[in-house]
Amino acid sequence: xxxxxxxxxxxxxxxxxxxxxxxxxxxxxxxxxxxxxxxxxxxxxxxxxxxxxxxxxxxxxxxxxxxxxxxxxxxxxxxxxxxxxxxxxxxxxxxxxxxxxxxxxxxxxxxxxxxxxxxxxxxxxxxxxxxxxxxxxxxxxxxxxxx
Amino acid sequence: xxxxxxxxxxxxxxxxxxxxxxxxxxxxxxxxxxxxxxxxxxxxxxxxxxxxxxxxxxxxxxxxxxxxxxxxxxxxxxxxxxxxxxxxxxxxxxxxxxxxxxxxxxxxxxxxxxxxxxxxxxxxxxxxxxxxxxxxxxxxxxxxxxx
DNA sequence: CTAGGTGCAAACTATTTGCAGGCGG
DNA sequence: CCGCCTGCAAATAGTTTGCACCTAG
Numbered sequence: 001x002x003x004x005x006x007x008x009x010x011x012x013x014x015x016x017x018x019x020x021x022x023x024x025x026x027x028x029x030x031x032x033x034x035x036x037x038x039x040x041x042x043x044x045x046x047x048x049x050x051x052x053x054x055x056x057x058x059x060x061x062x063x064x065x066x067x068x069x070x071x072x073x074x075x076x077x078x079x080x081x082x083x084x085x086x087x088x089x090x091x092x093x094x095x096x097x098x099x100x101x102x103x104x105x106x107x108x109x110x111x112x113x114x115x116x117x118x119x120x121x122x123x124x125x126x127x128x129x130x131x132x133x134x135x136x137x138x139x140x141x142x143x144x145x146x147x
Numbered sequence: 148x149x150x151x152x153x154x155x156x157x158x159x160x161x162x163x164x165x166x167x168x169x170x171x172x173x174x175x176x177x178x179x180x181x182x183x184x185x186x187x188x189x190x191x192x193x194x195x196x197x198x199x200x201x202x203x204x205x206x207x208x209x210x211x212x213x214x215x216x217x218x219x220x221x222x223x224x225x226x227x228x229x230x231x232x233x234x235x236x237x238x239x240x241x242x243x244x245x246x247x248x249x250x251x252x253x254x255x256x257x258x259x260x261x262x263x264x265x266x267x268x269x270x271x272x273x274x275x276x277x278x279x280x281x282x283x284x285x286x287x288x289x290x291x292x293x294x
Numbered sequence: 295c296t297a298g299g300t301g302c303a304a305a306c307t308a309t310t311t312g313c314a315g316g317c318g319g
Numbered sequence: 320c321c322g323c324c325t326g327c328a329a330a331t332a333g334t335t336t337g338c339a340c341c342t343a344g
Contacts, residue, residue: 016343018299037334052301057334059299071225075279079226079308080333097273106271112280115262116255124253126244126284132222133259133280137273163318163323184309199326204309226333227308 001029001087006068013066023048024059025068028085033103034072036082057081072096072105073134095133101142108135148176148234153215160213170195171206172215175232180250181219183229204228219245219252220281242280248289255282 006025007017015021023044028035035043041056060083063069070086084105088094097106110133117128153172154164162168170191175182182190188203207230210216217233231252235241244253257280264275 014298016298018343020300050301053333054302054335055300073220073225073279075277078220079228081226097267097271097275099273100276106273108267108271111263111266116258116282119258120244120255120282120284124244124255125287125290126246126253126282127290128244128282128284129247130222130283131280132220132283133278135263135267135273135275136277136279137267137275140272143272143274161323165318165324167325197326200308201310201327202325205325 009066009068013062015062015066020044020048020051020055021059021063024056025063028063028069028083029087032085032105034074034082034084034098034105035103036080070096072098073132074098075134075136095135097135097137099139099142100136101138101145104139104141106139156213156215160209162209162213167191167195167198167202168206168210171203172210175210175216175230176234179232179252181221181229181231181245181252182250183227217243219243220279221245222281222283242282244282244284246286246289247283248285248292251286251288253286 003022003026006022006029010017010021010025024040027040027043037053037056037060040060041051041053044056045051060069060081064071064083067090068085068087069083072082072084074080074082084096084098084103086096086105086107088107093110094107095110097108098104112131112133120126120128150169150173153169153176157164157168171187174187174190184200184203184207187207188198188200191203192198207216207228211218211230214237215232215234216230219229219231221227221229231243231245233243233252233254235254240257241254242257244255246252259278259280267273267275
């Protein structure tokens with residue numbers, strides 16, 4: 001994504017185009033990988049001079065709110081916040097596929113609703129209102145390295 | 148589950164049959180609902196006299212290790228530990244269906260592997276190594292109440 | 295200019311650990 | 320009576336908040 005497009009998105013979410021926001025957004029969008037607040041902080045602090053960890057938390061949250069990022073749950077560290085860029089259309093329900101080797105994130109569209117909801121209702125009587133699917137895997141690059 | 152059966156499971160996991168462990172296990176098994184450490188603590192403290200919150204954390208962890216409980220992720224409070232009794236066979240891969248009304252937990256067997264893994268591999272090249280599915284819904288009892 | 299952004303310090307929350315004393319087998 | 324169990328206090332880790340100063344628009 002271009003800086004211009006990014007700036008437009010920030011503006012339409014009433015967020016000023018600041019050095020820190022642009023840097024965080026750039027890093028997340030360009031890497032296509034998961035990152036924790038602490039990881040973002042240590043990656044950007046050298047380049048930005050002073051950078052507060054609380055600012056990183058705030059910015060990641062704002063960018064998520066703005067639809068640029070998404071929260072990722074890593075089963076091995078559920079309690080730690082983790083984000084990834086997500087440029088997929090929000091209206092199109094989808095899931096994230098996370099490489100346990102490098103943190104790379106891919107989007108897969110969702111077949112869960114169609115396939116499972118009626119089956120679950122029939123068997124348990126539960127009316128399904130939502131679901132969270134997080135798929136772990138090894139991306140092609142990491143797979144090649146490993147073998 | 149009977150107290151005898153419970154005691155056997157504790158013993159086979161090299162855990163002594165103590166008042167606290169039995170009380171926590173009983174509460175979780177009998178309710179069939181999710182509970183956080185703090186909830187377990189406030190429910191049992193009156194009955195047990197002194198009970199340390201750290202003990203509750205330790206016991207919930209041990210019972211999970213012993214296969215009596217399972218960790219539940221609630222999307223609305225991901226960072227807080229939460230457990231539920233899970234008597235389903237571990238070898239039989241399954242998912243948990245959590246009622247957002249009352250915390251009741253049901254088991255649904257897993258159709259994800261069969262249905263999705265090959266599709267994902269074909270489309271993205273990722274080799275799927277694991278997945279977490281948490282389904283939220285409204286149980287029949289809560290549904291009736293609501294309407 | 296002025297509202298929003300940011301660094302820093304400090305507060306908070308949930309969780310974990312160390313250890314002295316207690317209790318089950 | 321030995322070694323696991325537990326309460327308590329304190330430490331930790333991650334996250335959030337308050338506030339004075341700064342900067343984009």
